[in-house]
Amino acid sequence: MSTPTTGGPTVRRIMVGVQLRRLREAQGITREDAGYVIRASESKISRLELGRVSFKERDVADLLSYYGVTDEAQREAMLALAREANYPGWWHSFDDVLPSWFQTYVGLEEAASLIRSYEVQFVPGLLQTEDYARALATTGNPGAPGEEIERRVHLRMTRQRLFNRSNPPTLWAVVDEGALRRPMGGRKVLRAQVERLLQHIDNPRITLQVMPFRLSGHAPDGGAFSILRFPEPDLPDIVYVEQLVSALYLDKREYVDRYARTMDRLTVDAQPPEATAETLAKMLTQI
Secondary structure: OOOOOOOOHHHHHHHHHHHHHHHHHOOOOOOOHHHOOHHHHHHHHHHHHOOOOOOHHHHHHHHHHHOOOOOOOHHHHHHHHHHHHHHOOOHHHHOOOOOHHHHHHHHHHHHHEEEEEEOOOOOOHHHHOHHHHHHHHHHHOOOOOOHHHHHHHHHHHHHHHHHOOOOOEEEEEEEEHHHHHHHOOOHHHHHHHHHHHHHHOOOOEEEEEEOOOHHHHHOOOOOOOEEEEEEOHHHHHOOEEEEOEEEEOOOOOHHHHHHHHHHHHHHHHOOOHHHHHHHHHHHHHOO
16 A cells, blocks of 8 residues: 555645635525525535535536536536545545544544644554554444454555655653553553654644643543644644544634643643653563
C-alpha cells in the first residue's frame, strides 16, 4: 500500500459543503427551500453542508442553479470537486474493521496540518507500537479472530505513515501519566512503547507532554479529545470526541473555542515538553 497523501475525500466533501452553504446563505435561501429543489429534507441539506454524506452530481448542479451560479468555469470546478469527494479513501479497504463513525476521523486526520490531542487512558494511536496496538485491539475486541486483530493493527500502523510524508502534520499530545503506566500488553510491551515515545521526541513535528498524577485533577471532566486544524482556509477547526459506539464532530465556533481554551490550559498545567524525556526515562527504570 502506498503512503497516503494529504487531502482526500473527507476534506473535499467538507469543502464542497462549506461552499454550498455560503452560496445558499448569500441568496437568503433556507435549508428547507434548498431541500425542496433536490427532493430532499432540510436535514439532508444540513448533512450535505457539513460534508457528512456523499454528493450526487445532479443535486449539486441543481443547487448551483438555484443559488444563481451560472458561470460555467465555477460550476465545473464545484462539480469536479464533488466528484472527487465521492472517491473512496485508502481507509475504505478496512471497512471490515473500521466503524463508519471513525472513517470520518481517519480522513480528517490524514488532511490535518495540526492535531492537538489529550489522552487519558492510552498512548495516542499515532504513536503506538505494533505490540501495544495489538494488545489494545485484543482487549477491546474479546473473542475476535486473530486475522481481525491483525487487520486492526495494520490499520493503525498505516495511519502512522502520514509522518513519512513530505508535508507531515504537527502533533501536540498531552498524555495522562496513568496512560503511560497502565501495563497494556504486559511489562515488555509497555517498555517498548515508552522507548518508542522517547524516539518520537526527536521528531520536530511531535510534541509530547505528560500530565502527572499530582495534577490530573486539573484535567477536564469530559475526557479525551482531539482538535484538528487544516491548511485550507475555508475549513474550520474540528473537535473530535470519541464515545463507546459513536463519536462527536464539533465545528461550531463556541464549542471549538471552549475546547481550544481547555487544551491551552492542559499544555500549561502539564509538565513542559523539555521535561518529557527525563520523565519517560525515569518510567523505564520503574517498569
